[in-house]
Structure formats: C-alpha cells, structure tokens
Amino acid sequence: MTGPVTRPLRVVLADDSVLFRSGLAHLLADEGFDVVGEAGDAAGALELVDRERPDVAVLDIRMPPDHRTEGLEAAIAIRDRHPSTAVLLLSAHVETRHAIRLLRADAAGVGYLLKDRVMREADLLDAIRRVASGGSVIDPEVVGELLGRARPHGPLDELTPRERDVLALMAEGRSNQAIAERLVLESKTVEGHIRAIFSKLGLEPEPADHRRVLAVITYLRA
Amino acid sequence: MATAAAVGRTAGAAARPGRVTTAAVVAAAILVGAICLALVATSTDSDNGDGHWFVELAANLFTIGVGLVMWHARPGNRVGPLVILMGFASTVAFLSWAGGNAIAWTIGDMWNSLGLVFLANVYLAFPDGRTSGWSRRLVIAAYAWFFVLSIGRRLVDPYPPSWPIRNPLLIWPNEGLADALSLIANVGALVLTILVVGTVLDRWRRGSPVARRALAPVFWVSPITLVFVGTFFVAQVTGSDALFALSTGPLAQLSGFLMPVAFLIGLLQTRLERGSIADLVRDLDRVKTGDLEAALARALHDPTLRLAFPTPDGTAHVDPTGTPIELPTGGERRDVTRIDGSGRTIAILIHDRAVDPELVESAAAASRLALENERLAAELRAQLEEVRSSRTRIVEATDEERRRIERDLHDGAQQRLVALGFTLRRANRRADADPELAQLLEAANRELEDGLRELRALARGIHPTALADGGLAPAVRELADRFPIPVVVDVEDRRFATPVETTAYFIVSEALTNVLRHAEATSASVSGRFVGEALDLEIADDGRGGADGGVGGTGVRGLADRAQAVGGTLSIDSPAGGGTTVRARLPLA
Numbered sequence: 037m038t039g040p041v042t043r044p045l046r047v048v049l050a051d052d053s054v055l056f057r058s059g060l061a062h063l064l065a066d067e068g069f070d071v072v073g074e075a076g077d078a079a080g081a082l083e084l085v086d087r088e089r090p091d092v093a094v095l096d097i098r099m100p101p102d103h104r105t106e107g108l109e110a111a112i113a114i115r116d117r118h119p120s121t122a123v124l125l126l127s128a129h130v131e132t133r134h135a136i137r138l139l140r141a142d143a144a145g146v147g148y149l150l151k152d153r154v155m156r157e158a159d160l161l162d163a164i165r166r167v168a169s170g171g172s173v174i175d176p177e178v179v180g181e182l183l184g185r186a187r188p189h190g191p192l193d194e195l196t197p198r199e200r201d202v203l204a205l206m207a208e209g210r211s212n213q214a215i216a217e218r219l220v221l222e223s224k225t226v227e228g229h230i231r232a233i234f235s236k237l238g239l240e241p242e243p244a245d246h247r248r249v250l251a252v253i254t255y256l257r258a
Numbered sequence: 259m260a261t262a263a264a265v266g267r268t269a270g271a272a273a274r275p276g277r278v279t280t281a282a283v284v285a286a287a288i289l290v291g292a293i294c295l296a297l298v299a300t301s302t303d304s305d306n307g308d309g310h311w312f313v314e315l316a317a318n319l320f321t322i323g324v325g326l327v328m329w330h331a332r333p334g335n336r337v338g339p340l341v342i343l344m345g346f347a348s349t350v351a352f353l354s355w356a357g358g359n360a361i362a363w364t365i366g367d368m369w370n371s372l373g374l375v376f377l378a379n380v381y382l383a384f385p386d387g388r389t390s391g392w393s394r395r396l397v398i399a400a401y402a403w404f405f406v407l408s409i410g411r412r413l414v415d416p417y418p419p420s421w422p423i424r425n426p427l428l429i430w431p432n433e434g435l436a437d438a439l440s441l442i443a444n445v446g447a448l449v450l451t452i453l454v455v456g457t458v459l460d461r462w463r464r465g466s467p468v469a470r471r472a473l474a475p476v477f478w479v480s481p482i483t484l485v486f487v488g489t490f491f492v493a494q495v496t497g498s499d500a501l502f503a504l505s506t507g508p509l510a511q512l513s514g515f516l517m518p519v520a521f522l523i524g525l526l527q528t529r530l531e532r533g534s535i536a537d538l539v540r541d542l543d544r545v546k547t548g549d550l551e552a553a554l555a556r557a558l559h560d561p562t563l564r565l566a567f568p569t570p571d572g573t574a575h576v577d578p579t580g581t582p583i584e585l586p587t588g589g590e591r592r593d594v595t596r597i598d599g600s601g602r603t604i605a606i607l608i609h610d611r612a613v614d615p616e617l618v619e620s621a622a623a624a625s626r627l628a629l630e631n632e633r634l635a636a637e638l639r640a641q642l643e644e645v646r647s648s649r650t651r652i653v654e655a656t657d658e659e660r661r662r663i664e665r666d667l668h669d670g671a672q673q674r675l676v677a678l679g680f681t682l683r684r685a686n687r688r689a690d691a692d693p694e695l696a697q698l699l700e701a702a703n704r705e706l707e708d709g710l711r712e713l714r715a716l717a718r719g720i721h722p723t724a725l726a727d728g729g730l731a732p733a734v735r736e737l738a739d740r741f742p743i744p745v746v747v748d749v750e751d752r753r754f755a756t757p758v759e760t761t762a763y764f765i766v767s768e769a770l771t772n773v774l775r776h777a778e779a780t781s782a783s784v785s786g787r788f789v790g791e792a793l794d795l796e797i798a799d800d801g802r803g804g805a806d807g808g809v810g811g812t813g814v815r816g817l818a819d820r821a822q823a824v825g826g827t828l829s830i831d832s833p834a835g836g837g838t839t840v841r842a843r844l845p846l847a
Binding site: 053055056059060062063066073098103104105128129131132133151152154155156157181182185186187188 | 330343606665668669672673674676678679680681682683684687703707708710711714718723724726727732735736739740741743744745826
C-alpha cells in the first residue's frame with residue numbers, strides 16, 4: 037500500500053472488553069475509519085479477518101480462553117494468511133519478547149503498542165496508518181525500556197545524545213523523513229547520524245525501515 | 259486372650275490353663291483310656307493277638323499329653339485344645355478294636371472319622387490357631403461331613419449278617435443307601451485330605467519366613483501320616499485287607515507319635531529363638547530412631563513386620579516416618595498386637611500370625627522405652643509433615659490470590675480507566691469552542707495516563723504476566739531488563755509446575771531487591787539449571803558481601819521459607835567484601 041490513502045481504512049477490532057472495544061470503535065469512526073467488525077476473542081478475530089479482509093486488524097494480546105498470548109498468535113496467523121492486512125497488537129504491559137516475536141514473524145505491516153497509548157489519539161491513528169502502509173511500529177515505552185536497560189559499558193555509551201535520539205526513533209519504526217521532522221534536522225544530517233550509529237554498534241546498514249527496526253531492537257535486546 | 263478390637267490383641271493377656279483344668283484333662287484321659295482298654299480287652303472278638311492296638315492307645319494318650327503341653331506353651335492358641343480333642347477322638351476311636359461289643363465298636367468306628375476331622379482342623383489352624391476364609395470353610399465342611407455322613411450312615415446301615423454284632427443305632431435299615439453314604443463319606447474324606455494338603459502347601463509357598471519355620475516340622479512328617487490316612491480310606495473303599503493291615507500296622511502307629519511331636523516342635527519353634535530377643539535388648543541402645551522397625555523384624559524373624567503408632571487424637575495410625583498407615587482388617591494372615599503403657603496404646607505391631615505372641619510380648623517389653631521414643635518421633639514427624647503441607651498450601655493459595663488480583667486489575671480497573679480515557683478524548687473533541695475546558699480535559703487525561711502507568715507497574719509487581727505466559731526464563735529476563743544495574747541472565751527456557759515457577763521467580767526477585775538495597779554491587783547474575791529432578795538457582799552479585807545468612811536477616815529468612823514451602827532448600831554465601839551468592843534448589847515434583 038503506497039501512495040496517499042484515498043478511501044477510509046477498513047479496520048477490524050478484537051478485545052475481550054466490550055467497554056474498550058466500543059470506545060475504540062467510536063474513536064476510530066469519529067476519525068473517519070471504517071470499523072467493519074469487532075470480535076471478543078482470537079478465533080472470532082481470525083474469522084472476521086478471513087471474511088472482511090480489512091486493511092488493519094487491531095488486536096489485544098491477551099484474550100479468551102486463556103488470557104495469555106492468543107492475540108499474538110492470531111496476529112502472526114493473519115500476517116501469514118493475508119499479507120494485505122496489517123496488524124496492530126495492543127498490550128497492557130511492556131513485554132519486549134512479544135514485540136520481538138511479532139517483528140521476527142514479519143516486520144513489515146506490524147505494530148506493537150501499549151494499550152494506554154490509544155488514549156493519545158494522534159499516536160494511535162499514526163500507528164494504524166503506519167502499519168497500514170507497510171511500516172512497523174514499536175511503542176516508545178518498549179524502546180525506552182530497552183535503551184534504559186542497565187548494561188556493562190559498551191558501544192551504546194559511545195553514541196552522542198543526538199545519536200541516541202535517532203536510535204530510539206529508528207527503533208520505534210520511524211522513517212528517515214519522520215525522524216528528520218521530529219528532531220527538526222535535515223534529512224542528510226539524519227542519514228549521517230544513522231551511518232555513524234550503525235558503524236559504532238557494528239551493525240550492517242539496513243536500507244528498509246522495517247528490517248532496520250528488527251536489527252536495532254534485536255541489538256538492544258541482546 | 260483379650261480381644262481389644264476387631265483384630266486387635268493386647269500383648270500378654272492370654273491366660274494359661276489352670277492346675278485344675280490340667281488335672282481334669284489328665285484324669286479324663288486316664289478314665290477314657292481305661293474304659294476303652296477295658297471294653298476292648300473284654301470284647302469277645304478283640305483282635306489283640308499282636309497287641310499293637312496297645313501301642314495305638316499309647317499314641318493317643320501321648321497326643322493328649324502333647325496337646326496339654328502346647329496349651330501351656332501357647333495359652334492363647336487353639337491348636338493345643340484342638341490336639342487334645344484329637345487325642346480324645348482317637349482314643350475313643352480305639353474302641354473299634356472291640357469287635358464283639360456292638361455299642362463300643364459302633365462308637366469307635368464312627369469316631370475314627372472324627373479324629374480325621376480334628377486332624378484337618380489342626381492342620382488348617384496351624385500355627386496361629388485360627389482359620390479364616392478358605393480354610394475356615396474347609397473346617398466347617400469337614401465337621402458337616404462327619405455329622406451328616408458318618409453319623410447319618412449308622413441310622414440306616416444294617417451290619418452284614420455274617421457279623422457277630424448288630425447296629426445299635428439302626429432305625430431305618432436300607433443297605434443300598436448305607437452303601438451309597440459310605441462311598442460318599444470315603445470319597446469326601448479323600449477330597450478333604452487333598453484340599454487340606456493343597457491349602458497347607460499353598461500356605462507354605464506364600465508364607466513368611468516365620469510361618470515357614472513353624473510349618474517345617476509338620477511339613478516333613480505330614481507325608482507319612484497322609485500316606486497312612488490315605489491308605490486307610492482306600493482300604494475302606496476297596497475292602498482290601500492288605501491295605502487295611504498296612505494302614506493300621508506298626509509304621510502307621512509310629513507316625514501316630516510323630517505327628518503331635520511335629521506340631522509341638524513347630525509351635526515352639528519360635529520359642530526356641532529367644533536368643534534373638536536377647537540380641538534385640540543388647541542392640542537397642544545402638545538402634546537409631548527409625549530403625550526400630552527393622553530391629554523388631556529381625557528379632558521376631560518376620561521381615562513383613564510393620565510398626566504403627568496411634569495419632570495423638572487416636573483416630574488414625576502412622577508408621578515411623580509419619581505416613582498414615584491402615585491396620586489390617588482381618589482376612590490376611592496378619593495380626594495386630596497393641597503395646598500399652600501408661601494407660602494408652604504406645605505402639606502397634608503388625609506381624610505375621612505365626613509369630614509366637616509371647617515372643618512378641620518379650621520383644622515389646624524389651625523395646626517399650628524405645629517404642630515410646632519412636633512414637634514421639636513419629637508423632638513429631640507427622641506434625642512436621644502436616645505443617646509443611648499446610649505451609650505449601652498457604653503459599654500456593656497466596657500465589658493464586660496474586661494471580662487473581664493481577665487479572666482483576668487488568669480485566670477490571672485497567673479496562674475501565676482506558677474506556678474513561680476514550681470518553682475524555684471524545685469530550686475534548688467537542689470542547690473546541692471552549693479552550694479552558696479543553697485544557698482541563700487534557701490535564702485530566704494526563705493524570706489518567708499517569709495513573710494507568712502506576713497501575714501497570716503495580717500489577718506487574720503483584721504477579722508478572724511474563725511468568726504465567728512464558729515461564730521463569732522470560733519473566734526473569736524482563737525483571738533484569740528493568741533492573742538499574744546490569745544483570746546477566748542464564749536461565750534454561752523450560753516450563754515447570756506453577757508453584758516451582760512462582761517460588762523461583764519470587765526468590766530471584768527478592769534476592770535482586772536485596773542486592774540493590776544492601777550490596778552496593780555493580781553487576782549481578784542469575785542462573786537457573788536443571789540438575790537431576792531439581793531446579794538449581796543461583797543469584798550472585800559483586801557487592802560488599804557480609805549478608806546475614808541466619809535467621810536474623812528477615813529478607814533471607816523469607817527466601818528460605820519460600821524455598822522450603824515447595825520442599826526446597828536455600829543457602830547464602832556472603833563473605834565480607836566477596837559478594838553475595840544465594841543458592842536455591844527446588845525439587846520439580
């Protein structure tokens with residue numbers, strides 16, 4: 037999906053809390069999205085996606101019957117079956133390993149967002165649009181936790197504060213353009229920072245944004 | 259013998275036959291013997307040419323004597339009285355030599371079979387004097403056989419006209435019926451003999467060493483007796499004079515002496531082992547608590563011996579390890595001997611019935627003090643076991659409660675607050691015309707976000723979802739990720755039972771908290787490995803060490819408590835200046 041979105045994005049929601057689901061559905065409808073279906077569990081979500089082929093499926097990670105990682109499994113299954121449907125996974129807790137599993141399965145068109153984030157309307161809508169257009173989204177809090185991890189002295193300490201900011205935005209799945217806008221920098225400057233970061237961390241440069249996310253997150257996680 | 263409970267018996271309660279009883283039995287034997295001797299001697303048709311009937315009478319009186327000795331030696335045992343009765347029956351049966359006296363001969367001939375029935379009873383009740391189950395049914399069948407066939411036949415049997423005597427009991431002469439009953443009686447005797455032999459052989463095969471010891475002498479003498487008994491009945495059925503002569507000949511009479519002696523030796527066999535009780539007494543001060551059961555089993559030559567103690571409330575029993583144990587309810591060849599002291603049952607011995615009760619009593623007397631100690635120890639162990647399992651239950655209930663609270667927070671409060679956030683957002687959109695209101699709503703939303711973040715942290719602290727979803731390894735890794743100092747995590751990624759995972763997680767979490775609080779460390783490590791059927795945990799830091807590993811350190815005490823609640827152990831190694839290492843070993847089952 038490239039180019040400007042000319043029709044409303046078709047969205048499917050899955051969460052076992054009716055309260056949350058209807059709140060989110062209202063919000064998305066207000067913002068001009070087309071909510072084509074809601075489900076209360078993973079099996080229902082899969083069925084709905086099979087039938088509706090939406091642009092985006094927004095799934096809670098914990099759903100009946102066991103309230104474990106049903107949403108994550110459903111997300112992976114959806115990406116496998118319907119490459120044209122992007123997936124945004126919502127989690128009540130920061131759980132990096134779930135984010136990494138999702139990225140590993142298919143880094144393009146997937147997102148992992150903290151549930152609270154949906155209240156920051158702009159962030160949520162931005163995330164849905166980004167995954168719908170094939171990008172990847174990692175919640176800033178996940179990135180923050182990974183970057184903030186205590187670790188023995190190493191290459192990360194060699195980064196300048198500005199380079200760390202760029203690294204964090206890369207990890208969130210931002211494009212060069214978005215990073216430049218966010219940090220009020222020239223595109224060229226951003227590219228320079230990125231080259232420096234990859235070189236300092238000893239990583240192979242990754243041209244595609246989503247591959248870059250996986251590389252950076254894996255590095256921070258190691 | 260005082261029977262305490264259904265199959266209970268209290269050591270030392272059986273009374274010996276008194277002097278009067280003994281004298282009466284002896285007098286009766288002499289009297290019956292003399293009467294029988296007189297009747298046979300005066301019979302016009304007595305076949306007393308070689309006088310071997312005299313030997314038979316002597317053997318019968320000898321049997322009564324041996325029975326008396328047995329009764330004295332094992333007062334609580336019915337074998338003695340049974341042998342006495344067998345002797346009397348055989349003595350009366352001796353009247354069958356009085357061929358010229360119709361009444362005497364008839365009675366004697368009838369009692370020949372009664373002697374056999376008593377013999378069968380002695381065999382089946384040997385050595386403990388009791389019959390149950392199959393052998394009890396056999397004994398009943400034997401007595402029925404005697405009364406119905408042996409006595410019943412006399413009522414219809416007209417003796418052959420060639421005989422010098424008439425049947426004094428005859429009420430309805432019917433030769434055909436008499437012959438038929440006679441045949442049935444003899445075949446029945448043969449079947450009975452085979453069944454008794456089979457039962458004794460089976461008992462030998464399945465018997466405990468102590469039962470075999472008692473059975474051994476009887477076992478070696480029995481074939482001789484059986485051959486003669488069998489020959490006698492075959493002679494009856496076939497009418498062969500040669501076989502009849504053989505079955506009543508000198509060899510047969512010799513076996514009449516051997517049989518009671520064999521029973522006597524068998525019965526007293528265990529008595530001859532008194533030396534083992536002396537060994538027990540000598541060994542008692544060296545017997546460690548918990549080994550008393552084995553020492554008693556050795557002394558009484560019964561490897562199947564078990565020791566049981568009543569629980570303090572008296573409703574159940576436990577073995578020396580504190581494990582509940584069921585007392586035998588009869589049926590099996592097991593006996594229960596209660597050992598009383600200071601007004602209550604101290605201990606219960608569950609042993610083979612064949613063990614001499616007096617020997618049991620001696621052993622119990624010798625070991626009463628040790629048994630009392632053993633009982634107290636067993637009681638303590640049972641209480642300890644109960645405390646341990648109740649602690650495990652409490653810890654499991656607490657963990658379950660934490661999981662439930664976490665779930666409630668997630669599914670309840672958290673969801674509602676998020677929904678509230680949506681509402682605030684929507685209100686905000688409509689407040690465009692009122693910037694002041696929009697600002698207020700924005701502030702409310704920020705408060706809400708902060709509240710949600712705190713709620714999330716709280717839920718994670720109560721019970722991390724990673725633990726339930728992914729197990730110990732991911733949960734520890736996430737814990738380490740948020741830790742302010744570097745933590746190297748090396749935990750095998752495998753699932754365990756929930757109590758083990760939860761316990762391991764909270765030990766790691768608590769130990770790391772201690773590192774942060776006290777150790778002034780710059781790094782820490784957590785490892786979790788399977789060794790055998792246990793999970794070995796190690797949490798180490800490079801801090802200043804010197805942690806109090808004893809009961810004084812409440813944090814450490816709490817860790818040890820958690821480990822012990824799942825049957826594990828925990829130790830702490832914290833030399834001053836050398837870092838602290840907490841090691842825990844949690845069994846997986």
